[in-house]
Amino acid sequence: MRHYILIIILTVFASFLKAQELDCRIQLNHSKIPGTVNDKLFQDMQQALYEFINNTNWTSHVYSRDERIECNIFITVEDQISSDEFKGKIQVTSSRPVFGTxxxxxxxxHLDNNFHFKYVESEPLEFNINSHTSNxxxxxxxxCYIIIGMDYDTFGNSAGTPYFQLAERIVQNAQSAQEAGWKAYENLKNRYWLVENLLNNQYSDMRDFMYVYHRQGMDKLAEKPAEGRSSIESAIDKLKNIHRKKPGSFLMSIYTTAKGDEIINVFSEGFPDEKARVYNIxxxxDPANATKYEKIMKEPNY
Structure with missing residues (x-):
């Protein structure tokens, strides 16, 4: 009897140890689709996506519940092509904790405007890493793999590579798909090029940026603010080098969209020489947002 009780306890304990990697919130807006006929379908879809993302083991690693990666997915359905076929856009965000705060x-x-999909109410969501079964x-x-890879890159230098490679496999599987977003020739800012850039050695300085910025910079700000800012400045300098090699790159816009406002906030309280250097970089x-970075040069409000 004790043997069976022990098995049950260990099974329950293992289920807690095997907590999934993502803590994802899903928001689905279908206000552009007229009528209320589809309300239940979209509610069902939102719940199905929530369970699919948060209950899937995306890696072989063990995460505790407080280690799960916080992320958000915002889906806007803009067009209903048939009873089970839709078009819209999807915005994906993620964040990570800063040590000591x-x-x-x-x-x-990132906002992806190529979100074309089919969904049948109450039909299970199926995914196979080796084939394209559902857009x-x-x-x-x-x-999900991009989020995990990005998160790993902030804790270890290029540590996200295995997850970017899985995202790349999904892209490869989708090369015969009719839906847009997967192919190199469509445009230079789609799912194909995002993961291509992340795995391309020409952009390795950007991967280094993520590690130095977070692990050696942000994680030190609470205890050693001057040292933390210095490391962040060193990381930002890598962006300048990449811009000079690859001006206007897709990956640059991905990083500056996520980090631009935070960089302004961090260096608004820096020393005058720091402010000037970071502003110039x-x-x-990020010339499209040059005016925004002028805030760095303003005196902080105490």
Whole structure:
């Protein structure tokens, strides 16, 4: 009897140890689809996606519940093509904790306008890493691996590579798909090019940026603010180098979209020479938002 009780206890304990990697909140907006006929379908879809993302083991690693990666997925359905076919857009964001604080640092923030999918109410969501069976689950799984890879990159230098490679496999499987977003020739800012850039050695400085910025910079700000800012500045300098090699790159816009406002906040309280250096780097690396970075030069409000 004791033997069976022990087995039950260990099974329950193991289920807690095997907590999934993502703590994802899903929001689905279908206000552009007229009528209320589809309300239950979209509610069902939102719940199904929530369970698919949060209950799937995306890696072989063990996460405790408080280690799960915080992320958000915002889906806007803009067009209903048939009873089970839709088009819209999907925005994906993620963040990670900063050591010694309650602050969550943004890591990924991307809007994908090529969200074309089919969904049948109450039909289970199926995904296979080795084949393209559903555009809906392929897109969602792709971004789950991107989120995990980005998060790993902030804790270890290029540590996210295995997860970017899984995202790349999803892209490869989708090359015969009719839906847009997967192919190199469509445009230079889609799912194909995002993971291509992440795995391309020409952009290795950007991967280094994520590690130095977070692990050697943000994680030191609470205890050693000057040292933390210095490391962040060193990381930002890598963006300048990449911009000069690859001006206007897709990956640069991905990183500056996520980190731009935070960089402004961090260096608004820096020394005058720090402010000037970071401002000059950011207006060069992210020229489309040069005006925004002028806030760095303003005196902080105490």
């Amino acid at each position: 309650s602050y969550m640092s943004p890591v990924f923030n 809906l689950t392929s897109i969602i799984a792709y971004y 950011m207006k060069e690396a």
